[in-house]
Amino acid sequence: MLQIAVIREQTDQVIAGLLKKNYKNAAAEVAAVLDLDQRRRAIQAEHDEVQARANALAREIGGLMKSGDKAGAETLKSETAELKNKAKQHQEELSSLEESLQAALVKLPNTPHASVPEGKTPEDNEVVLEHGSIPNLPEAALPHWELIKKYDIIDFELGNKITGAGFPVYKNKGARLQRALINFFLDEATKAGYAEVQPPILVNEASGYGTGQLPDKDGQMYHATADNYYLIPTAEVPITNMYRDEIIPREQLPIKNAGYTPCFRREAGSWGADVRGLNRLHQFDKVEIVQIQEPEKSYEALEQMSQHIQGLLQKLELPYRVLRLCGGDMSFTSAITYDMEVYSAAQKRWLEVSSCSNFETYQANRLKLRYKGENGKTQLLHTLNGSALALPRIVAAILENNQTPEGINLPQVLHSYCGFDRI
């Protein structure tokens, strides 16, 4: 959530930022927010005065009662009735205004960082770099959804039977490969200084709200209604929320956590032709890295995370490219996002395997995640996260890119993790 003080003091920049993010009616909605804020503060000030008077009276009455002056106390009491009325009225107005203000604020997305390119669609994303060469596969090369059948390593039919579409069963060397990748990713994160955590994969409403999945994107999460818990769409949610409502001592920064979790996404409405096989699933595995950093150092941290993710892709010997997402393609909560895409050679397309973002204070404001700065003032921290990495599309690319008539040759780095070097 954007900070109301920032909207107040840097109104024009905020509007410009919202427009860059392709947000409609930015000026009108910001004006509405400011109007609500203005009215709220005016009434709050009045209310505070009334309360101050009421508190003073109560103290006086207390004094009179003690000294036995009943009549005097009664006289003062008669004055309090009107104050109470006013206060009640103020309170009603205030809670209604606050509700409207909150609702209006929550609808505003984060504003983008200056380096974010203009644009509305994925075509406007900026290719920052490409790494590795695209393999030249023979004509007979198979897409991964054929390969997994050929080698009997992932079974969609079976997942269909026990759950539904988008919930595959990993079998044999396919299951082992999953486990190998998870261990590899976690080990690399540990080496890079991330403390490993294993969080719950069901979260409560407050957590969904804290990282910005609620209220706007509740349709994307599976909802366990009996207990009002949500299945996490990413480990970002539980891990970042570990620090909700905290004031972090400065010397503990940056906080670096990594965690493996399954992720669940309903992907409502996005089922289509290009989501075959592992390209899009309802349940998938992912290792996530999260950093919480001081504002002045958060862009350093972002680069560091990007480098870490690229290092993984290099070790997996996959051709990849890094995109800087344009304003219109970025997520609601993000100030800047790098997407890492690997080339899946049989499908002949780039697949997003990581998204690495700085949210600046947008999440921290909702989370009330703060620290005491150098000047001793309590202020909001910056939150960042990135996939390091999401498994299914990595698997797809490994399978497709490394297929040979003799089998699928796994990248060197996975051999010891798998216990075999070829599928």
Added chain:
RNA sequence: GGAGAGAUGGGUGAGUGGCUGAAACCAGCAGUUUGCUAAACUGCCGUACCUCUAAAGGGUACCGGGGGUUCGAAUCCCCCUCUCUCCGCCA
């Protein structure tokens, strides 16, 4: 699922209607003392909003959340949530 207990500041923990935003202790910060360390002593030490300001200051709200009683509530009443203990069930 049944029965009971509880939720107070970074921590422990007092506080059952009136200068209590909250004792005390611990931790933390700044000093004094000190050959060094330790100890002792003094002061400071919650958050948010508003107001004022050079700074200080002032006001309001907050003792799990919401509502109520009262001139006045951390303290009394109601509802909700969560935690703990015992029993049951169980990986």
